[in-house]
Amino acid sequence: MQNISRRDFGRLLAGGGSAASALVGAGMSLAPSAARAQQLRIRDAKTTPSICPFCAVGCATLIHSVDGKIVNIEGDVRSPVNEGTLCPKGAATFQLHVNPNRPTQVLHRSPGAADWEVWDLERAMARVAELTRKTRDETFIERLADGKQVNCTTSIFSLGGATLDNEWNHIQQKLMRGLGIVPIENQARI
Numbered sequence: 001m002q003n004i005s006r007r008d009f010g011r012l013l014a015g016g017g018s019a020a021s022a023l024v025g026a027g028m029s030l031a032p033s034a035a036r037a038q039q040l041r042i043r044d045a046k047t048t049p050s051i052c053p054f055c056a057v058g059c060a061t062l063i064h065s066v067d068g069k070i071v072n073i074e075g076d077v078r079s080p081v082n083e084g085t086l087c088p089k090g091a092a093t094f095q096l097h098v099n100p101n102r103p104t105q106v107l108h109r110s111p112g113a114a115d116w117e118v119w120d121l122e123r124a125m126a127r128v129a130e131l132t133r134k135t136r137d138e139t140f141i142e143r144l145a146d147g148k149q150v151n152c153t154t155s156i157f158s159l160g161g162a163t164l165d166n167e168w169n170h171i172q173q174k175l176m177r178g179l180g181i182v183p184i185e186n187q188a189r190i
């Protein structure tokens with residue numbers, strides 16, 4: 001690898017180029033570094049073809065895993081749908097699986113409390129169901145004043161998350177509409 005001084009590097013950059021073009025301009029080949037980075041990321045990984053779960057475009061992905069753990073997800077260049085590209089949401093699919101910042105427990109904060117309390121999933125689901133049923137029963141409108149049948153409640157709003165996939169949203173719609181809930185939205189469309 002050719003040595004290049006800080007001053008020479010700055011001079012090349014000042015000439016209007018990028019850091020990469022400055023290095024190439026100085027006679028430095030970037031090929032070995034790029035090849036090594038690509039090799040390290042998916043070396044020894046098993047490749048599983050898949051489909052991005054998020055929207056109906058259905059972009060194809062390649063999931064790389066080592067010892068059963070996902071190490072990388074990227075677009076599949078063989079797909080005529082996306083030709084290897086992914087939108088920002090699809091490109092972040094890896095972080096849906098591997099993300100130390102993602103809460104993995106149900107957190108509940110009681111009214112007026114300052115701290116969050118960890119709840120087990122069963123307890124949380126039972127509480128959500130209890131409040132949904134109670135609110136629906138107390139606010140359900142069968143008919144308007146003019147006698148028109150509407151069978152709805154406007155007191156519950158359903159907001160889906162950006163990582164909900166097609167199938168989940170389909171079931172969510174059926175459940176919410178079955179309860180008579182009118183406002184149904186998904187964060188991805190806001």
Ligand code: SF4
Nearest residue numbers: 052055058059087090
């Ligand atoms: S990558 Fe983006 S456009 Fe493609 S299926 Fe996923 S969400 Fe839809």
